[in-house]
Amino acid sequence: MEIRSRYAPSPTGLQHIGGVRTALFNYLFARSRGGKFILRVEDTDRTRFDPVYLRNLYDTLAWLGISWDEGPLVGGASAPYIQSERFGIYKDYARELLERGKAYRCFCSPERLNTIRAEREAAHSAETGYDRHCRAMSPDEGARRERAGEAYTVRLKIPLEGATLFHDRLLGDIEWKNSDISPDPVLLKSDGFPTYHLANVADDHLMGISHVLRAQEWVPSTPIHVILYQSFGWEPPEYCHLPLVMGLDGKKLSKRHGATSVDEFRRQGYLPEALLNFVALLGCSYDEERKSGIYTLEELAERFCLEKLNKAPAIFDYKKLEWYNGQYIRMKDNETLAALALPYAEEAGLFGPGRKAGPEERAAFTAAMALVKERVSFLREIPEKLDYLFAEPPPAGAEEFIPKKLDLAQTILLLRMGRALVPSLAELEDEAAEALVKKEAEAAGVKLGDLLMPLRVAITGRRVSPPLFGSLRILGAEGSLRRVDRSLAALNSAQTVS
Ligand code: GLU
Ligand code: ZN
Numbered sequence: 398m399e400i401r402s403r404y405a406p407s408p409t410g411l412q413h414i415g416g417v418r419t420a421l422f423n424y425l426f427a428r429s430r431g432g433k434f435i436l437r438v439e440d441t442d443r444t445r446f447d448p449v450y451l452r453n454l455y456d457t458l459a460w461l462g463i464s465w466d467e468g469p470l471v472g473g474a475s476a477p478y479i480q481s482e483r484f485g486i487y488k489d490y491a492r493e494l495l496e497r498g499k500a501y502r503c504f505c506s507p508e509r510l511n512t513i514r515a516e517r518e519a520a521h522s523a524e525t526g527y528d529r530h531c532r533a534m535s536p537d538e539g540a541r542r543e544r545a546g547e548a549y550t551v552r553l554k555i556p557l558e559g560a561t562l563f564h565d566r567l568l569g570d571i572e573w574k575n576s577d578i579s580p581d582p583v584l585l586k587s588d589g590f591p592t593y594h595l596a597n598v599a600d601d602h603l604m605g606i607s608h609v610l611r612a613q614e615w616v617p618s619t620p621i622h623v624i625l626y627q628s629f630g631w632e633p634p635e636y637c638h639l640p641l642v643m644g645l646d647g648k649k650l651s652k653r654h655g656a657t658s659v660d661e662f663r664r665q666g667y668l669p670e671a672l673l674n675f676v677a678l679l680g681c682s683y684d685e686e687r688k689s690g691i692y693t694l695e696e697l698a699e700r701f702c703l704e705k706l707n708k709a710p711a712i713f714d715y716k717k718l719e720w721y722n723g724q725y726i727r728m729k730d731n732e733t734l735a736a737l738a739l740p741y742a743e744e745a746g747l748f749g750p751g752r753k754a755g756p757e758e759r760a761a762f763t764a765a766m767a768l769v770k771e772r773v774s775f776l777r778e779i780p781e782k783l784d785y786l787f788a789e790p791p792p793a794g795a796e797e798f799i800p801k802k803l804d805l806a807q808t809i810l811l812l813r814m815g816r817a818l819v820p821s822l823a824e825l826e827d828e829a830a831e832a833l834v835k836k837e838a839e840a841a842g843v844k845l846g847d848l849l850m851p852l853r854v855a856i857t858g859r860r861v862s863p864p865l866f867g868s869l870r871i872l873g874a875e876g877s878l879r880r881v882d883r884s885l886a887a888l889n890s891a892q893t894v895s
Contacts, residue, residue: 400432401607407439408450411658412457423610428698436468438479457659461669475604480596487591490599491551499628502539502549503531526580551585561620566637566703573620598625613638640680641710650713666776671722680711723774735763738779745780768863790858795891798854800847815852816881823874830866855884
């Protein structure tokens with residue numbers, strides 16, 4: 398049997414983490430089994446549809462690198478893959494169910510349905526849903542009223558007794574009492590548009606979907622779908638409802654916990670590889686062999702299988718995601734990282750308000766990646782760490798320069814000593830630079846840290862900064878000396894005042 402899985406989102410909102418998890422697991426499942434991954438757009442709800450969301454769907458999957466074998470934009474044997482382009486198909490299937498006696502026409506007006514609801518509420522009745530008023534009508538009578546031009550919906554006959562059984566790969570056998578299923582859900586609306594249930598089942602069947610992996614919130618719909626398959630005389634697919642995703646507080650993941658839309662993560666400077674890696678672990682345990690938990694998409698596809706899914710809810714730990722992002726930032730070479738971070742830097746005005754980087758600034762920015770790579774978790778943090786390289790930092794107060802237990806006069810001497818080293822340091826790699834400074838400090842009988850502190854403040858404007866030697870190399874001897882001299886002048890005048 399060919400393995401065919403699908404992601405079938407409704408474009409009624411921005412793509413969020415839950416959707417991405419469903420898409421990714423279906424993708425990995427198909428890949429792991431040499432099958433096909435299908436994208437299908439379930440846009441039957443025309444009132445909530447917005448083309449913005451459809452574009453967001455395509456953008457998100459492209460950004461993450463999740464590609465589909467069949468679906469919109471790429472086509473396939475079951476095209477079209479957008480439900481609003483398939484409405485004729487669902488009408489035919491609704492008619493087929495009418496002919497088979499598995500569905501019936503309902504002529505109840507919305508007013509009548511509202512009245513029932515209101516009456517039940519007034520009577521504090523436990524009954525909900527449709528009262529099956531039209532189920533007793535003979536098919537001939539129904540057909541006659543249709544011909545007379547009366548509006549109607551098509552409803553599925555849920556068996557009045559017994560139970561519906563299905564097997565879920567994760568949750569096991571599920572038995573659902575038919576009396577607990579919503580009485581006779583609408584399949585086709587009076588405007589001829591299908592509802593989710595009909596379109597979803599017809600398409601899964603027509604598209605040869607072998608496995609349905611979807612969020613657990615869809616479990617209550619599954620008995621309806623199974624009854625639909627039985628009514629058509631079709632074989633249902635295998636079901637696997639994925640574990641819930643929760644925040645650290647054990648509540649369903651929502652905006653209260655933090656970003657949930659992929660756009661938001663993207664804006665914050667998350668890398669797609671990090672997000673994918675993290676999401677792949679939401680409810681699935683791969684081999685323990687790899688403690689780091691770092692996997693490429695290909696590696697995940699090799700390892701994924703339904704047996705590795707966990708029943709327990711998955712916890713969305715933002716800190717963990719942040720950690721992954723830092724790891725993936727560290728894995729990038731300077732050029733790649735610079736290219737990714739540049740838009741954030743330009744947006745933050747690192748090269749001047751509203752300015753784009755020129756060729757020299759771009760080269761400096763690229764070299765500077767080595768200074769920050771180990772220190773950030775987000776692309777967005779990079780510009781603020783490097784601002785001192787692209788504009789002289791605001792002058793630091795004299796006390797900033799002074800190492801612990803020393804005074805201003807000693808500090809000036811130390812900075813002069815440091816100044817003499819700058820031309821060499823600007824040329825040397827870290828190790829050689831370190832050796833040189835050590836030697837000088839020893840020869841002069843001062844502490845290494847005391848020698849470096851005033852120099853660091855002069856160059857970076859702060860006591861805690863990205864690596865000093867790397868900064869000196871990027872600024873060059875000339876630029877560095879200018880900063881040191883400015884600082885020396887300020888310190889000297891502070892000394893005269895005091
Ligand atoms: N269109 C449904 C959704 O928005 C699909 C659910 C399913 O996978 O059956 O998630
Ligand atoms: Zn009715």
